[in-house]
Amino acid sequence: MLTSKNTLCTRQKITGSLAVILVSAIVIAGCANKKPPVTAGTGTSAMTQGDDFSKHLEVHNTDLAKRLFISDVKSRKSNDLLEINLTLTSRYEKSQKLQYHFNWFDEAGFVIEAGKTPWVPLELHGKQSTTLRGLAPNINVSTFSVYVREIPEKAYKY
Amino acid sequence: MNKLALVTTLGLTLVFAAGCANKSVVRYGDATAVETTDINFGSTDLQKVAAQMTDSLLLSPVVGTLTQNTRPVMFVERLKNKTSEHIDTESITDSISTKLLRSGKFRFVDMGRVEAAREQLKFQHDGGMVDPNKATQFGRQIGAQYMLYGNLSSIVKSNQDKSDVYYKFTLRLMDLESGLVEWADETEIRKTKAKESVGW
Incomplete structure (x- = not known):
């Protein structure tokens, strides 16, 4: 029992x-x-042609900043349009799936083509440095900002 | 005591199972964000192709010369879809022509609306309702000087673990008077799909 x-x-x-x-x-x-994915990234505040980019850098994601940094931002006028060259450098040995996007503003600081500039996908290989190009949508643009963030993919774990 | 534990556990199971069941939730998303739902041609590819082609065209030195003191008139011939998928190529040319038009550097004539314009002019002249002095005149339209045309092709490869698709998009600008191709560029997209061992 x-x-x-x-x-x-x-x-x-x-x-x-x-x-x-x-x-x-x-x-x-x-x-x-x-849980929603982390979509904060790193970028610049609004800057004009000839500005020192280091004064405009904004890091919103310290985890990403350990793996990635903006090493240069150059701008010039080409065919009357503002052209931007952004140099991204990886501090990480593995590939990273990223997306970047530019914002455009006129002289008065008003946004131009709001919500129409697409996020562009980018694969940055380990320790790679790459230059991305942005071109203002029209001749009224005098100020710009840029933002880089990760592509939120569930399968990607770092 | 054990019974109580069992009942509590079962209860919790039910609660969690209900909480985690597949519920369909509708949300608004960012229309410009990178989309990786599947490997087919998607909104990100369309936006990337349109942006890169427009930028390249607007930055080219030839176009700088063409648009120095004038806004050349263009028309878009359709894009040939040579891929294995159904892709709305008119949507791509629409995006490109809208961007070019909004840049203020070019003007366009729309060949897709010629019949509608003709109908309207016919109505103005023959309908008997519009004052003949105020009717828009026939034969005053401006002809296109340049033609924009292109191809979209793809190479698709896959094995049991991995699929790979490569898109190549070519765009050309032809001077209709001389027949010369004044500008051309191509952009490429590679997308891969692989099985991941980690589930979440």
Whole structure:
């Protein structure tokens, strides 16, 4: 009688543990990706042609800043349009999936082509330095800013 | 005590299972953000192709000379879709021509609306409802000086673990009078899809 009670107790314990494992599995598998991805990045505040870019640098994501930095921002007028060259350098030995985008403003600081400049995907290889080009959508642009962030992909874990 | 634990666990399981069940949620997203839903030609590819081609055209020294004192008139011939997918190439040319037009450097004639314009002019002249002195005149339109045309082709390769698609987009600008190709450029896109061992 005592033996069968013990067996029953053990069975219950096993069932209990299984249930706990099941709950944990469900929680981990089902709810783990509910958190929105980190989309903060690094960029510059609005700057004009000839400005020192280092004074305009803004880092909003320190994790990303450890792997990536903006090493140069150059601008000039080409065919009356403001042309930007942005040099991105990787501090990381693996490839990074990134996206970048420019914002354009006129002399008074008003946004031009709001919400129309696309985020451009970019694969930056380990320790690579690459130059990205941006061209103002029209001749009224005098100020610009740029922003770089990661492509939020669930499969990418660093 | 054990029963209580079991009941609590089962209850929690139900709560979590219900909480984690596949619910369809509608959200607004950023139309310009990078989209990686699948390997087919997507909004990011369209935006990238249009932006790169427009930038390249506007930056070229030849176009600098062409647009120095005038805004040349262009028309867009359709893009040939040589890929294995169905792609709305008119949408790509629409984006490119809109960007070029908004840059203030070029003007366009729209060959897709010639019939509609003709109908309207016919109505103005023959409909008997419009004052003949105020009707828009026939034969006053400006002809295009340049033609924009191009190709979109793809190479698709896949094995059981990985798919790879490569798009090449070529765009050319032809002077209609001389027949010379004044500018050309191509842009490439590579997309890969691989199975990841990590689930989340």
